Every structure is written in C-alpha cells, then in structure tokens.
Amino acid sequence: MSTIAPEDELATIPWFHRIDLGGGVTTPGIDDTATKLSQIRMPRDLGGKTVLDVGAWDGFFSFEAERRGASRVVALDGGVWNAPQIGRRGFDYARHALGSKVEDVTLEVLEMGPGNPGVFDVVFFLGVLYHLPHPLTGILHVASCTREMLILETHVDLLDIDRPAVAYYGRDECANDPTNWCGPNGLAVEEMLRTAGFGRVVAFPPILDVHYPVRGAQPGTFGRMVFHAWK
Incomplete structure (x- = not known):
C-alpha cells in the first residue's frame, strides 16, 4: 500500500485532462478540457446508453458520460496507457477519487473489433485520428464498435483544398511531434466516415488552432474539427 498522501500523489501524475474531483480539487492538466467538452457537443442526456471512449487518457470524457447517465462506460487506451512516461496513473487516481464504475480496456485502435471491446451505442474518438x-x-475499426453514434474530434489540415485530401507527416512536421502522422481535411474525414458505414455525418466548422502548428503551412489552413456521425 502506498504511503504517499493522496494530494502528494496527485502532484506526481503527468495529467493531461483537467478533472473536477470534488472538494475544490481539479487535476492540473495541460488541456483546456472544459472548452473541448463544449466543442464536441456531447449529448446532455446519455441515459441508458452504452459508451466507449477511445483514447481515454485520464478519462475525463468517460467520467462525464457516466455523469450524464450512461448505463455502461468503457474507457479504452493503448499508446498512452502503455507509455512508461505517462501510463494510466491519472485514470486510476481519478476513477478512485470519483467513486466511478467506468470500466477500462488497454487496447490499440487497430486491435478493436465487435468482439473486443464490443459494440456500443455511442463512441467517442477524440484527439486520436491524426496519431x-x-x-x-x-475509422473502420472504430465504426465496427459503433451501434448508433460516433463523436470524432481531430486535428485537420489542407482546409484550403476543396476536395478530400490528407496531409502525411513523415517526421515531426505537426507540432514537432513525431506521433502526429496525418492531417486530413474536413471533406476527407466526412468521406472516410461514409466509407465506414455512417449514413449521416455532420461536420462542425473548423476551429483554428495555434497549438498544433504545421511546418510550412499557411495560417488558417489547419486547425481542429468535430464530426457527429450516425449509422
């Protein structure tokens, strides 16, 4: 059993999300999570729905889905939870602090399928696609686990091109991060979602983003976008 006081342990965790743990304690994440929650337009009432959060990291959106009444929530991550410098300490700490029943699965996106982790009414795919x-x-793997609705949020590039296009980052062209592999434009994401079997897709206007600069790209041609898609 750890002898570290809970408040001291919290300070040693490399938080990404800002999670309200109650009692005036919010995790010191680098992400403006409250703003992102507003941007993704999560349904206010998830009562009776099963929810899968792909790329959960610290679990903010998983816990929020639970708070909004989801009957079952599964947080899934692979790369972050398997990374020794990050891991899943934040998720485990927050789940315990919140008294949450959110389940967890350590799995890569390309390992996902209807058998594992299963098929869910609503799936979150936030901040993962460009990795x-x-x-x-x-998207095909995520779609195979989606029964009704997918909420996808991603970095986008080539917004000045009026046909589906994807920028490929061979090294660290996007935000000096070699794990950022691609920047599809909005039209490309829409078409990929339709290819994956989503009959209705709503793309929300791009949010210009200075936090993920693309080397050599003109301002205004890259940013973030949110998509809602239904089977």
Missing part, C-alpha cells in the same frame, strides 16, 4: 498513419483503417 494514426492509416486513418481510414482506424
């Missing part, structure tokens, strides 16, 4: 060198393949 995949093969974005369509990733």
Whole structure:
C-alpha cells in the first residue's frame, strides 16, 4: 500500500485532462478540457446508453458520460496507457477519487473489433485520428464498435483544398511531434466516415488552432474539427 498522501500523489501524475474531483480539487492538466467538452457537443442526456471512449487518457470524457447517465462506460487506451512516461496513473487516481464504475480496456485502435471491446451505442474518438498513419483503417475499426453514434474530434489540415485530401507527416512536421502522422481535411474525414458505414455525418466548422502548428503551412489552413456521425 502506498504511503504517499493522496494530494502528494496527485502532484506526481503527468495529467493531461483537467478533472473536477470534488472538494475544490481539479487535476492540473495541460488541456483546456472544459472548452473541448463544449466543442464536441456531447449529448446532455446519455441515459441508458452504452459508451466507449477511445483514447481515454485520464478519462475525463468517460467520467462525464457516466455523469450524464450512461448505463455502461468503457474507457479504452493503448499508446498512452502503455507509455512508461505517462501510463494510466491519472485514470486510476481519478476513477478512485470519483467513486466511478467506468470500466477500462488497454487496447490499440487497430486491435478493436465487435468482439473486443464490443459494440456500443455511442463512441467517442477524440484527439486520436491524426496519431494514426492509416486513418481510414482506424475509422473502420472504430465504426465496427459503433451501434448508433460516433463523436470524432481531430486535428485537420489542407482546409484550403476543396476536395478530400490528407496531409502525411513523415517526421515531426505537426507540432514537432513525431506521433502526429496525418492531417486530413474536413471533406476527407466526412468521406472516410461514409466509407465506414455512417449514413449521416455532420461536420462542425473548423476551429483554428495555434497549438498544433504545421511546418510550412499557411495560417488558417489547419486547425481542429468535430464530426457527429450516425449509422
């Protein structure tokens, strides 16, 4: 059993999300999570729905889905939870502090399928797509686990091109981060979602983003976008 006081342990965790743990304690994440929650337009009432959060990291959106009444929530992560410098300490700490019943699965996107982790009414796929060198393949795996609705949020590039296009980052062209592999434009994401079997897709206007600069790209041609898609 750890002898570290809970408040001291919290300070040693490399938090990404800002999670309100109650009692005036909010995790010191670097992400403006409250703003992102507003941007993704999560349904206010998830009563009776099963929810899968792909790329959960510290679990903010998983816990929020639970708070909004979801009957079952599964947080899934692979790369972050398997990374020794990050791991899943934040998720475990927050789940315990919140008294949450959110389940967890350690799995990569390209390992997902109807058998594992299963099929869910609502799936979150937030901030993950551009970390995949093969974005369509990733969307196909996520779609296979989606029964009704997918909420996808991603970095986008080539917004000045009026046909589906994907920028491929061979090194660290996007935010000096070699794990950022691609920047599809909004039209490309829409078409990939339709290819994956989503009959209705709503794309919300791009949010210009200075936090993920693309080397050599003109301002205004890259940013973030949110998509809602239904089977």
